[in-house]
Amino acid sequence: DGGITQSPKYLFRKEGQNVTLSCEQNLNHDAMYWYRQDPGQGLRLIYYSQIVNDFQKGDIAEGYSVSREKKESFPLTVTSAQKNPTAFYLCASSTSGSYQPQHFGDGTRLSIL
């Protein structure tokens, strides 16, 4: 079945540690996105990528980094510079074109130890 796979489902980070969240899609989508969701708030865009080897900052990129070396993969690194990393992280993808819907993975919940 085609879809978006996020791993792990739960992740714990120690103070000062970088952690990487995985996002893989087999939908042959060109565009991929990372969102953060906090309780009682809507999703906020962290980074997005339109094609391989290209990505742009979203609304809350500080303390995060991404790479897009393969079309299928868009990992997100939460660095130690992100002072409030506890949140639910969602990855999405879409075909090219601004009229296309985004499809979401099941998310990774990140907590601080």
Place this chain on the structure above:
Amino acid sequence: KQEVTQIPAALSVPEGENLVLNCSFTDSAIYNLQWFRQDPGKGLTSLLLIQSSQREQTSGRLNASLDKSSGRSTLYIAASQPGDSATYLCAVSVATGTASKLTFGTGTRLQVTL
């Protein structure tokens, strides 16, 4: 800056009732509006997408309308069922190259009781 508001924040209805969820946005220069469903601890499931040139979309018991000029959308759920209990999110899209940037509302948490 685009802002999206959803009212009410929470709603509880008895099974079988028809209901309407509301979404408003401040900037009418959108490409499309998408309604999503989110179950607790899960990702988002796309329900309906309305292009900016359209007025409504229907899927089964769901009907979504869009009035771009007034910055409003509604999601109508007919004959609600306990399985409809979830949080419903709306999001508006603006183009950025070949991708689209979504701005989300904070959602309406729906509970359908027996």
